[in-house]
Amino acid sequence: MSSPSKRREMDLMKLMMSDYKVEMINDGIQEFYVHFQGPNESPYHGGVWRIRVELPDAYPYKSPSIGFVNKIYHPNIDEMSGSVCLDVINQTWSPMFDLVNVFEVFLPQLLLYPNPSDPLNGEAAALLMRDRAAYEQRVKGIEHFLYHSLQWQ
Known part of the structure; x- marks a missing residue:
């Protein structure tokens, strides 16, 4: 079996080859940003988020740390810190998963x-349960603002 450092390298290369924009932090492979687009069929469609990823020394045996850098309105994402409440990342992570799974399956499912x-965002959760149309309008308002005001380089 390959070492955790080799697996980190392989998973990062696989993510980069999957057409995701990846920005390295501090010339290492343990911290980086990924530009993530909101999934089709969701109120997040058309939005682009910068996700900070930190890989622990024990990756893939321990899950990556994932956080939204720019603002997102969602019941399971803390609006201030960008922390994500997602069981597959926080509790049920398995070495069978990789970084591409996070961006092609787990985060899209969370947004859909x-x-x-x-909830991590009680206001978003309450609005979603009370008035889904108003919730989606709020999401689209924030996403519209982000789309038009943030320029990725």
């Missing part, structure tokens, strides 16, 4: 199917 019963 928010879980208001386990």
Whole structure:
């Protein structure tokens, strides 16, 4: 079996080859940003978020740390810190998963199917449960602002 450092390198290369824009932090492979687009069929469609990823020394046996850098309105994402409440990353991570899974499966699923019963953003959860149309309008308002005011280099 390959060492965790080799696996980190392989997973990062696989992510870069999957057409994601990746920005390295401090010339290492343990911290980087990934530009993530909101999934089709969701109120986040058209938005682009910068996700900070930190890989622990024990990756892939320990999950990556994932956080939204720019603002997003979602019941399971802390509006101030960008922390993500997602079981597959926080509790049920497996070495069978890789970084591409995070960006092609886990985060899109989170944005498509928010879980208001386990919120990090209580206001977003309450609005989603009370008035889904108003929630989606709020999401689209923030996403519209981000799309037009942030320029990725």
